[in-house]
Amino acid sequence: MIGRIVTWTVALLLYGYATWSGIGNFVGVQNQGLQLGLDLTPLGWASTLTLVLLPALLFVAGIVITRRMRLSHTVYTFALGFAIVSVVTLDIVLALPATAIYAT
Numbered sequence: 001m002i003g004r005i006v007t008w009t010v011a012l013l014l015y016g017y018a019t020w021s022g023i024g025n026f027v028g029v030q031n032q033g034l035q036l037g038l039d040l041t042p043l044g045w046a047s048t049l050t051l052v053l054l055p056a057l058l059f060v061a062g063i064v065i066t067r068r069m070r071l072s073h074t075v076y077t078f079a080l081g082f083a084i085v086s087v088v089t090l091d092i093v094l095a096l097p098a099t100a101i102y103a104t
Contacts, residue, residue, distance in 0.1 A: 003071045008063065011078040015059035018085050022051030025093065033102055044101035047092045055085045 026048045033040055040048070058081040066074040 004066075004074060007071065007074050007078060011059060011062060011082070014078075014082050015055045015062075015085065018055035018082075018089065019052060019059075022048075022053075022055060022089070025051050029101065036102070038102040038104065040101060041103045043096075044103075047096055047101065051089060051092060054088055058082075058085055 029040070029044065029048050033044075062078050062081050066077050069077065
């Protein structure tokens with residue numbers, strides 16, 4: 001039981017940081033759009049909301065899924081979820097051009 005609590009705590013910190021980073025990106029994109037006088041495109045809204053919601057939803061899903069799993073499977077499940085969050089975040093932050101986020 002202690003291993004499961006440690007795993008959930010570490011996962012909470014990692015997913016919490018990803019959610020906090022997504023909130024920061026959401027606020028930053030909104031402020032930059034206001035300063036430039038540009039609105040967000042539907043893709044811009046979807047990408048910024050994904051950065052906020054995906055880590056939180058995957059953490060909750062991980063808790064629900066791993067309640068009755070062995071510890072090794074629990075660690076693997078949370079690691080896989082965090083890898084998904086990391087790849088999606090990197091794709092949105094680094095690969096999505098500003099022209100796709102802001103309506104010009």
